[in-house]
Amino acid sequence: MTKNLHLACESCGAALEISPQQRTIVCPYCASPAVIDRPASVNRPEPRFVLGFKLTREQAADRMRRWARRQSVGFRRGGLARAPVEQVQGVYAPAYLYSAQADTDYVAEIGERYTVRRGKNTHTETEWFDLCGRHSTYLSDVLVTASRGIDNAALEALEPYDLRELRRYRPELIAGWITEEPSLTRNLCLELAHGEALVKLHRRLEEFMPGDVHKLKDCQVRPKWEVIELIYVPVWCFAIKYHSAQPPVRVLVNGQTGQIWGQAPVSWRKIAAVLVILFFIIVLVYLFSRFH
Numbered sequence: 001m002t003k004n005l006h007l008a009c010e011s012c013g014a015a016l017e018i019s020p021q022q023r024t025i026v027c028p029y030c031a032s033p034a035v036i037d038r039p040a041s042v043n044r045p046e047p048r049f050v051l052g053f054k055l056t057r058e059q060a061a062d063r064m065r066r067w068a069r070r071q072s073v074g075f076r077r078g079g080l081a082r083a084p085v086e087q088v089q090g091v092y093a094p095a096y097l098y099s100a101q102a103d104t105d106y107v108a109e110i111g112e113r114y115t116v117r118r119g120k121n122t123h124t125e126t127e128w129f130d131l132c133g134r135h136s137t138y139l140s141d142v143l144v145t146a147s148r149g150i151d152n153a154a155l156e157a158l159e160p161y162d163l164r165e166l167r168r169y170r171p172e173l174i175a176g177w178i179t180e181e182p183s184l185t186r187n188l189c190l191e192l193a194h195g196e197a198l199v200k201l202h203r204r205l206e207e208f209m210p211g212d213v214h215k216l217k218d219c220q221v222r223p224k225w226e227v228i229e230l231i232y233v234p235v236w237c238f239a240i241k242y243h244s245a246q247p248p249v250r251v252l253v254n255g256q257t258g259q260i261w262g263q264a265p266v267s268w269r270k271i272a273a274v275l276v277i278l279f280f281i282i283v284l285v286y287l288f289s290r291f292h
Contacts (some may be wrong), residue, residue: 008035023179024092033176043185047169048229051161053090053177053255060236060253061088067251067260068240083242083249090255092179094146094234095155096186097163098193100226102201104135106219110211126213133270135205144192144202146182146230150252152192157261158254161233165256174232182230190228197223 018025018036019037026033055063068083106114111126145163167173182189188229201221209216234255239248251262 021181021183023181024174024177026176027143035171035175035179037171038181041181044182045053045186045230047094049166049231050092050169050173051163051165051231051233051256052167053234055234055236055253055255055258057088057090057236060255060258061085061238063253063258063260064236064238064240064251064262064287067262071262074114074258083240085238086248087237087239089178089237091237092174092177093150093155093235094180094182095228095231095233096144096146096189096193096228097231098142098144098197098226098228099138099140100223101136101138102197103222103224104137104201104205104219105222106135107132107217108206108209109217110209111213111215113212129211131210131214137201137204139197139200142176142193142196143231143233144189144196146184147180149180150235154252154261155233156196158235158252158259160259161254161256166231169232179232181204183197187227192224193228240289 007026009032011027022036023038024033024035038044059290064085108131110129111133113124113126115122116125141160143155143159143161143163145152198221202216202219205216205219206214236253236255238251238253240251241248248264251260253260
């Protein structure tokens with residue numbers, strides 16, 4: 001197990017302790033920010049790019065409250081928007097940006113529709129043709145998590161990030177913010193990236209197919225010139241304490257675009273009420289059919 005790192009604040013000299021999962025710290029005595037310079041490794045490489053925060057804490061909180069108000073519909077628990085916020089943190093979360101040239105050999109059937117008139121009636125028929133070939137494209141926007149705290153599904157929900165605003169990593173860009181070191185291995189993140197890239201490739205291939213309809217029968221993808229680079233993306237993290245006996249609800253807000261991810265708690269009272277109503281409806285229908 002990696003031990004905590006001990007260092008002295010460069011401003012006031014106070015002794016500070018930082019965990020292996022942190023890359024930044026703020027001195028509790030003089031509020032001076034510091035960025036830890038650790039040796040790069042395979043699973044903790046040097047960051048290449050940073051996406052900065054554009055939403056303030058207040059703007060992110062407003063987005064979160066509007067999201068919470070929308071969660072009271074259906075079977076979600078009401079009152080989430082009025083629940084106190086237990087914690088708010090702006091975090092630079094680690095992620096890997098994957099890019100590659102992908103050549104795909106495909107086999108498909110292409111359908112051309114035409115109209116046939118028989119007497120007074122017309123109907124549409126489809127004539128099918130075999131098609132095979134190669135499709136080449138460049139992927140540069142595959143983003144996957146490198147954090148155990150934010151799984152890949154949550155990061156996907158926060159996307160898209162505007163990657164045109166990427167800036168070369170410099171320690172001063174993240175100083176003063178909570179910044180997490182990668183906690184997932186590079187190989188695992190590469191597997192996640194391959195999975196996302198395959199989905200994107202299939203979507204592009206579907207859009208590329210000619211004809212009115214098509215059936216993609218087989219495709220073989222060969223990626224080359226693969227690049228996977230560590231970047232930091234901005235995330236506002238909210239912990240909403242909606243019930244004293246339950247853990248807080250976590251809501252994440254994209255610190256650049258305001259996109260939100262959260263899982264509002266289910267109201268079992270609402271579900272029970274609906275089940276009771278359905279039960280009485282079934283009983284009434286049964287009695288009505290029995291005596292009429």
